[in-house]
Amino acid sequence: MIQRVKGTQDFIDMRLFNFVISQIQKHLQEYNFTQISTPILEHTELFKRTLGLHTDVVSKEMFLIENKSASDPEDSICLRPEATASTVRAFLENGITELPWKVFISGPMFRYERPQKGRFRQFHQTNLEIIGSKSINQDALLIRMLDRLFKDKFLLDNYAILINFLGCYEDRNKFNQELKKFLEQITDKLCQNCLERKDKNPLRIFDCKNPSCKEIYLKAPKTIEHLCKDCDAEWKQLQTTLELTSVSFAHSSNLVRGLDYYDKTVFEFSSADLGAQNAFCGGGRYDRLVSEISQEKYNQPAVGAAIGIERLLLLVEMFQNKLPIPELPSLYLIIPLSKDQQLLALLLANQLSSNNITHDILFDDVSVKSLMRKANKMGAKFCLILGSQEQENHEVTVKDMTLGTEQKIKQINLVDLIKKKAF
Ligand code: HAM
Numbered sequence: 001m002i003q004r005v006k007g008t009q010d011f012i013d014m015r016l017f018n019f020v021i022s023q024i025q026k027h028l029q030e031y032n033f034t035q036i037s038t039p040i041l042e043h044t045e046l047f048k049r050t051l052g053l054h055t056d057v058v059s060k061e062m063f064l065i066e067n068k069s070a071s072d073p074e075d076s077i078c079l080r081p082e083a084t085a086s087t088v089r090a091f092l093e094n095g096i097t098e099l100p101w102k103v104f105i106s107g108p109m110f111r112y113e114r115p116q117k118g119r120f121r122q123f124h125q126t127n128l129e130i131i132g133s134k135s136i137n138q139d140a141l142l143i144r145m146l147d148r149l150f151k152d153k154f155l156l157d158n159y160a161i162l163i164n165f166l167g168c169y170e171d172r173n174k175f176n177q178e179l180k181k182f183l184e185q186i187t188d189k190l191c192q193n194c195l196e197r198k199d200k201n202p203l204r205i206f207d208c209k210n211p212s213c214k215e216i217y218l219k220a221p222k223t224i225e226h227l228c229k230d231c232d233a234e235w236k237q238l239q240t241t242l243e244l245t246s247v248s249f250a251h252s253s254n255l256v257r258g259l260d261y262y263d264k265t266v267f268e269f270s271s272a273d274l275g276a277q278n279a280f281c282g283g284g285r286y287d288r289l290v291s292e293i294s295q296e297k298y299n300q301p302a303v304g305a306a307i308g309i310e311r312l313l314l315l316v317e318m319f320q321n322k323l324p325i326p327e328l329p330s331l332y333l334i335i336p337l338s339k340d341q342q343l344l345a346l347l348l349a350n351q352l353s354s355n356n357i358t359h360d361i362l363f364d365d366v367s368v369k370s371l372m373r374k375a376n377k378m379g380a381k382f383c384l385i386l387g388s389q390e391q392e393n394h395e396v397t398v399k400d401m402t403l404g405t406e407q408k409i410k411q412i413n414l415v416d417l418i419k420k421k422a423f
Helices: 015-030 044-051 056-060 084-093 136-153 169-184 192-200 202-207 211-217 229-244 289-294 309-317 339-354 368-377 388-393 411-419
Strands: 041-043 063-065 077-079 101-110 122-131 160-165 263-270 279-285 302-308 332-336 359-361 382-386 395-400 406-410
Touching: 015 101, 015 122, 015 136, 015 309, 041 044, 041 084, 044 056, 044 077, 044 084, 044 289, 084 101, 084 122, 084 289, 084 302, 122 136, 122 309, 136 160, 136 229, 136 263, 136 279, 136 302, 160 229, 169 192, 169 202, 192 202, 202 211, 229 263, 279 309, 302 309, 332 339, 332 368, 339 359, 339 382, 339 388, 339 411, 382 388, 388 395, 395 411, 406 411
Parallel strands: 332 359, 332 382
Antiparallel strands: 041 077, 063 077, 101 122, 122 302, 160 263, 263 279, 279 302, 382 395, 395 406
């Protein structure tokens, strides 16, 4: 048998998934975000230029598509690994001028990672961005808005908010030099990957999963100790605003978030209940990305985040009994007892569908007992049984599958009685 591709999954029941997505959409619309959609296919160059050549996502995890028709072999396309770069591309390509542009995208992303609990090669994100806003209070509002989403709409309380402040571009460059000096002194203790990162992109050492490297980096210089005056004031302002708006958070000095485009604020929502892949939402400020993609002097400061839907689902599953997940509508199952009643069943189904009543027909010509068993398995609330007698008398037997009771009614009255909730 041909099986699904490694690291992907089938969703056999979409109810919880759809509930989660619709709650997020509702919440974002309450905060004046507009839903947009961009292609899953993008030019590989878009991500190479923005996420950083030395990030894991670009160097190891891209799903490249063979583009046979491309005249230029360099014109590579890929499945999007994330949606921030795509949103910025769409912002520029569509000439958006109304600022700030507050938008979100929900859909699949693709990364060639080693699959494990909460980590897939095809996964889903709701990605939100605010493009064209400089104020650090926008970052605080975004973090608070996400905190309210997880607390109010999903009743979660088993997570922490981790925040770090990287400083502006100049601060980052200076910090990289400091970090390099620190790493030069301990080269014998570093893994091969970190040795390469030290020379190419020192900040990326904090993405290392190696326990001994992680241990060493607890003593590494801290970004918040190397901020310019303005950034230091913004970092303090961010903390004060979060405290004043009742957002509990912890400073995590080694949080750098695996992608090169961040400046200043970076944050993650993380839950110990998820195991090793504990971040279910992450984001930050990216004040240079617009100019990097436009390759012109035009720039806009921006901030955003992405929610990992599969990981959020793992958390929401724990509380799903308490959540207002919409009930499925009652199923009215039409059962013609022989082939002779099948046409009548179709006519009855027509009436139900024109009145938006959820229904189905069982055409299988088997014993009544097995038909009833099947109706139960299908979760039918009522069976509408049509035998030869019912056909002759223009009647239908309505069987209440919860109570087990039966009543005969005239076919002509069926829709009216259903609408009056008589059964
Ligand atoms: P990210 O941290 O790479 O950020 O991904 C955001 C979230 O997507 C993660 O916290 C995690 O929940 C989920 N996620 C990532 N990779 C996987 C995977 N392989 N399997 C399952 N879930 C996964 C970004 O993507 C940035 N674009 C976020 C952002 C938006 N920053 C600014 N704006």
